Amino acid sequence: MLKAFRHLLDTFLDIDPAHSAAEAEQALHLATAVLLVEVMRADHGHTVAEHQAVIRALSDRFALQPASVDDLMALAQDTARTANDFHAFTSRVNDRLTHPQKIELVESLWHVAYADAHLDAHENYVISKIAGLLHVTHGEYIAAKMRAKAAAA
Numbered sequence: 001m002l003k004a005f006r007h008l009l010d011t012f013l014d015i016d017p018a019h020s021a022a023e024a025e026q027a028l029h030l031a032t033a034v035l036l037v038e039v040m041r042a043d044h045g046h047t048v049a050e051h052q053a054v055i056r057a058l059s060d061r062f063a064l065q066p067a068s069v070d071d072l073m074a075l076a077q078d079t080a081r082t083a084n085d086f087h088a089f090t091s092r093v094n095d096r097l098t099h100p101q102k103i104e105l106v107e108s109l110w111h112v113a114y115a116d117a118h119l120d121a122h123e124n125y126v127i128s129k130i131a132g133l134l135h136v137t138h139g140e141y142i143a144a145k146m147r148a149k150a151a152a153a
Helices: 002-014 021-041 048-062 066-082 087-096 099-114 121-133 138-152
Strands: none
Touching: 021 048, 021 066, 021 087, 021 099, 021 121, 048 066, 048 099, 087 099, 087 121, 099 121, 099 138, 121 138
16 A cells, blocks of 8 residues: 555656546545645644544545555655645645535644644644635635634633
């Protein structure tokens, strides 16, 4: 499975119509995972709770087996460490998700940020940046934040 994700990473930025629907779906999984990991990494010291929140978000969103989630998480962490910006990942999400699904993703980002019971300014900034790139309005962004905050309480 890890080899499949590695192959996906190699072709991530160059997906064209010749690639299969399964590869496009895996690219969406990786893009989503990287965005979640970026929030987890934003405060320069992720906790077990944040890590579990990312795993839960990926499991819930994509109905993956635990081994697949672990492989995806490892690849997402490696990818996030070397990523220069969010555009490659948000563009993949924009191409594949509906607007309501993007709002759900932003809410998942907030769940990761609130998982350790402390919202860091860097986490807030990263989520704001990602939400903007996903074309989520400020009102939708705040509503997602409030839902996640209420769920964390």
